Amino acid sequence: MNFPKSTDVIIIGGGLVGCSVGYQLAKRGRDVIILEMRNLASGASGRNGGMVTQLDGRDKNKEAILNRLNYTRENNKMLAGLAEELSYDFEYNRCGGIDIACSEEEWEYFKKLVPFQKEVGDEEVILVDKQQLKDLCSLLSDIVWGARYRPTDGTLNPFKLNIGFALAAKKYKAKVFTETKIEKIVIKHGTAIGVETNNGYIQANLIINAANAWAPLLIPEIDILPLRQVAVVTERIPELPVYSFEAIIDRQVIFGSTQQKSGNLLVGGLGTQARKREDHYKEDLSPYEIEGSTAIFNILFKGLGDVNIIRSWAGTMAFTADGLPCIGPIPQIQGLYIVAGFSNGMAFAPIIGKLVAEDLTQGKPSITLKPFNPERFYNKKISWPDSYNYTVLAEFLERK
Amino acid sequence: MEEVMVVGGGPAGLCAAIESARYGVKVILIDENDMPGGQLFKQIHRFFGSAQHRAGIRGYDIGNSLLSESEKLGVRVLLNTVVWGIFQDNFLGIKTEKETKILQAKKIVVGTGALENPLAFPGWTLPGVMGAGAAQTMMNIQRVLPGKRILMIGSGNVGLIVSYQLLQAGAKVVALVEALPKISGYLVHAAKISRAGVQILTSHTIVKADGKGEVKKAVIAKIDENFKMIKGTEKEIKVDLVCIAVGLRPLDELCWMAGCQFTYIPSLGGFIPLHSRDMETTVSGIYVAGDVSGIEEASTAIEEGKLAGIAIAESLGYISKKEAEEKKELSWESLRELRLGSFGEGRQKTKDLILKQYNSLHKM
Ligand SMILES: Cc1cc2nc3c(=O)[nH]c(=O)nc-3n(C[C@H](O)[C@H](O)[C@H](O)COP(=O)(O)OP(=O)(O)OC[C@H]3O[C@@H](n4cnc5c(N)ncnc54)[C@H](O)[C@@H]3O)c2cc1C
Numbered sequence: 001m002n003f004p005k006s007t008d009v010i011i012i013g014g015g016l017v018g019c020s021v022g023y024q025l026a027k028r029g030r031d032v033i034i035l036e037m038r039n040l041a042s043g044a045s046g047r048n049g050g051m052v053t054q055l056d057g058r059d060k061n062k063e064a065i066l067n068r069l070n071y072t073r074e075n076n077k078m079l080a081g082l083a084e085e086l087s088y089d090f091e092y093n094r095c096g097g098i099d100i101a102c103s104e105e106e107w108e109y110f111k112k113l114v115p116f117q118k119e120v121g122d123e124e125v126i127l128v129d130k131q132q133l134k135d136l137c138s139l140l141s142d143i144v145w146g147a148r149y150r151p152t153d154g155t156l157n158p159f160k161l162n163i164g165f166a167l168a169a170k171k172y173k174a175k176v177f178t179e180t181k182i183e184k185i186v187i188k189h190g191t192a193i194g195v196e197t198n199n200g201y202i203q204a205n206l207i208i209n210a211a212n213a214w215a216p217l218l219i220p221e222i223d224i225l226p227l228r229q230v231a232v233v234t235e236r237i238p239e240l241p242v243y244s245f246e247a248i249i250d251r252q253v254i255f256g257s258t259q260q261k262s263g264n265l266l267v268g269g270l271g272t273q274a275r276k277r278e279d280h281y282k283e284d285l286s287p288y289e290i291e292g293s294t295a296i297f298n299i300l301f302k303g304l305g306d307v308n309i310i311r312s313w314a315g316t317m318a319f320t321a322d323g324l325p326c327i328g329p330i331p332q333i334q335g336l337y338i339v340a341g342f343s344n345g346m347a348f349a350p351i352i353g354k355l356v357a358e359d360l361t362q363g364k365p366s367i368t369l370k371p372f373n374p375e376r377f378y379n380k381k382i383s384w385p386d387s388y389n390y391t392v393l394a395e396f397l398e399r400k
Numbered sequence: 401m402e403e404v405m406v407v408g409g410g411p412a413g414l415c416a417a418i419e420s421a422r423y424g425v426k427v428i429l430i431d432e433n434d435m436p437g438g439q440l441f442k443q444i445h446r447f448f449g450s451a452q453h454r455a456g457i458r459g460y461d462i463g464n465s466l467l468s469e470s471e472k473l474g475v476r477v478l479l480n481t482v483v484w485g486i487f488q489d490n491f492l493g494i495k496t497e498k499e500t501k502i503l504q505a506k507k508i509v510v511g512t513g514a515l516e517n518p519l520a521f522p523g524w525t526l527p528g529v530m531g532a533g534a535a536q537t538m539m540n541i542q543r544v545l546p547g548k549r550i551l552m553i554g555s556g557n558v559g560l561i562v563s564y565q566l567l568q569a570g571a572k573v574v575a576l577v578e579a580l581p582k583i584s585g586y587l588v589h590a591a592k593i594s595r596a597g598v599q600i601l602t603s604h605t606i607v608k609a610d611g612k613g614e615v616k617k618a619v620i621a622k623i624d625e626n627f628k629m630i631k632g633t634e635k636e637i638k639v640d641l642v643c644i645a646v647g648l649r650p651l652d653e654l655c656w657m658a659g660c661q662f663t664y665i666p667s668l669g670g671f672i673p674l675h676s677r678d679m680e681t682t683v684s685g686i687y688v689a690g691d692v693s694g695i696e697e698a699s700t701a702i703e704e705g706k707l708a709g710i711a712i713a714e715s716l717g718y719i720s721k722k723e724a725e726e727k728k729e730l731s732w733e734s735l736r737e738l739r740l741g742s743f744g745e746g747r748q749k750t751k752d753l754i755l756k757q758y759n760s761l762h763k764m
Pocket residue numbers: 012013014015016017018035036037038039040041042043044045046047048049050051052053180181182183210211212213214215218228229230231255268314315316317318340341342343344345346347
């Protein structure tokens with residue numbers, strides 16, 4: 001395939017979000033080129049837990065809750081028929097998800113949070129006590145106090161979903177170029193006119209930045225932070241009760257899925273040290289992070305101490321002050337759009353792709369994208385701590 | 401911090417440990433098995449090559465003499481211990497039978513050996529399909545005969561020698577198939593099994609393995625010069641074990657993890673960590689030796705291990721540069737001799753290429 005000189009739409013980033021947006025736009029007749037600096041799913045989309053968590057975070061705040069559920073519920077509906085639509089099985093399993101309380105304090109908080117959630121319209125969430133939780137998942141250790149349980153959460157294979165979107169986009173004539181890095185978005189008289197890449201210049205009518213954690217490197221006015229996370233995977237083990245789970249231990253969010261389709265368990269999260277912003281892009285691993293993640297098996301589960309870890313990795317996702325992505329046109333610049341800042345992409349990427357395409361082709365998405373307006377972070381830089389990890393950022397926001 | 405940690409107790413690792421311990425370096429040797437020696441203890445045949453390089457001696461005898469030497473020199477050996485990672489600044493993650501630990505060493509030698517290449521065909525995941533090396537381990541180490549009627553795939557030295565050992569152990573090798581038009585291992589070995597009645601079928605391949613829950617039969621067929629099956633030549637044979645001997649590749653994950661730079665050389669097994677004449681990789685303080693630095697033989701693994709050991713003793717200040725140069729020259733000379741002849745020459749060329757690429761790089 002010759003490297004093109006011009007096109008209608010350029011999408012920067014071949015992750016789940018870039019490919020989802022690319023698919024929906026191509027399906028609506030736009031000429032799309034997806035440019036990816038490494039390979040498809042080599043960013044966060046190929047390094048995550050595959051958990052479909054409709055309500056991440058523990059905010060007791062109506063707006064924060066609905067700004068997630070309004071989209072993630074639609075996303076769940078969409079996931080149900082998506083394999084058929086894409087003609088690609090991505091191992092979606094609506095197995096349920098548990099957010100575990102590991103201390104009395106958290107449990108007391110859950111007892112207030114869950115009724116509040118129900119009150120603001122989250123009918124689905126269920127408060128389960130220790131015994132009920134152990135009935136759901138007998139593997140859990142005695143550290144648990146109870147959980148917030150959502151039966152419609154689940155897991156999926158993120159590689160396959162990412163590739164499924166890319167293949168479907170290609171069916172609608174989208175082109176994908178890998179190992180093509182955008183060095184610069186070229187702006188002339190207030191209009192974005194093209195991109196400079198290591199393979200040459202391409203002119204375009206519309207440029208969409210879907211580079212997630214890397215997005216602020218191209219548009220520094222938007223306050224998105226890269227946040228490195230680690231995960232480990234065990235060997236295959238016999239079938240266990242399946243849930244995606246989250247918990248907070250040592251003030252660090254740990255996450256995982258008790259079993260993937262292939263039979264491997266995945267966990268991550270414990271042991272990441274604070275590091276400088278630029279070092280969050282480094283995908284190296286320290287042995288202590290592997291030890292930390294491995295320790296989860298002994299802290300949270302019983303009887304899994306002898307299971308072997310077969311793989312481990314680090315990946316970079318995005319972090320924003322309110323936990324929500326930035327979606328919309330960049331202020332003051334024509335022809336430049338951003339869809340980035342995802343820390344919970346499985347529950348958002350499919351539906352957001354659709355809404356963005358509706359926004360760009362019909363001028364109006366079927367659900368408003370207002371809560372994600374990038375203006376809220378435009379040129380409003382917070383002076384974040386110099387060196388950080390998830391815990392440092394969470395504590396910083398709490399103090400503010 | 402430890403002085404030297406050697407990963408893998410095959411001939412390469414053992415010799416690296418012995419050679420550095422000889423000059424007073426404190427060495428820990430780690431192997432995942434319950435006995436060091438790597439492939440050596442499986443090799444019940446007489447080794448080929450020149451007398452100076454222990455030809456005519458059986459593999460396990462070489463193993464035993466290396467073991468007693470390492471013991472005499474005070475090498476600390478950790479068995480049943482897996483090295484699961486090498487990280488920045490020479491940190492190693494190890495897992496013993498009881499615990500996992502993180503250690504740091506001034507120098508690390510990776511002597512992890514090789515991995516057998518798989519071959520995919522319908523039925524290849526059935527119990528009863530295994531690597532020839534695995535069959536050899538079962539037979540010669542664990543003393544279990546893995547099958548009675550055997551189809552061997554591949555006529556390299558591993559395929560030929562393991563066939564002979566299977567015969568010695570009382571099994572019947574029904575056929576040995578080779579995709580190439582000629583036998584690729586040493587003809588002495590091929591002649592030995594031919595004489596014992598094994599039919600060696602060149603330009604042949606396996607089409608599938610069949611059976612419920614385990615291998616009961618296999619289908620083989622003739623192939624043309626483009627390696628395409630010739631229709632109508634399929635033949636069903638009754639076997640309970642299919643052994644795959646289609647080459648080895650370096651077991652190099654630890655080197656990838658450590659950030660070593662690689663080059664791709666198919667004749668040495670694929671991706672090979674670049675290394676200097678002293679066997680040091682592009683990551684300072686990490687050395688390679690033996691099959692992991694390119695698939696060769698025990699004899700070359702021994703010399704490469706020695707080189708790494710001497711170079712480490714030198715860089716830790718246990719011997720002078722002059723003495724080290726003299727010792728290393730002996731090993732280099734040995735390696736040159738070992739890499740002569742129709743089988744060795746190609747290896748010398750590719751090993752020179754690795755050196756050239758290494759030298760043209762800036763050291764990290
Ligand atoms: C360890 C870990 C666990 C996670 N667990 C979960 C989970 O269980 N559930 C969940 O929902 N979310 C999880 N996440 C978050 C989730 O992975 C992300 O929200 C999601 O993948 C974001 O998709 P994306 O396409 O926006 O980003 P990415 O997949 O990172 O895609 C961005 C792409 O842009 C490319 N790019 C960057 N700069 C350029 C450039 N200049 N030119 C060209 N291309 C460029 C990158 O190479 C990358 O491929 C996890 C993340 C991590 C790291």
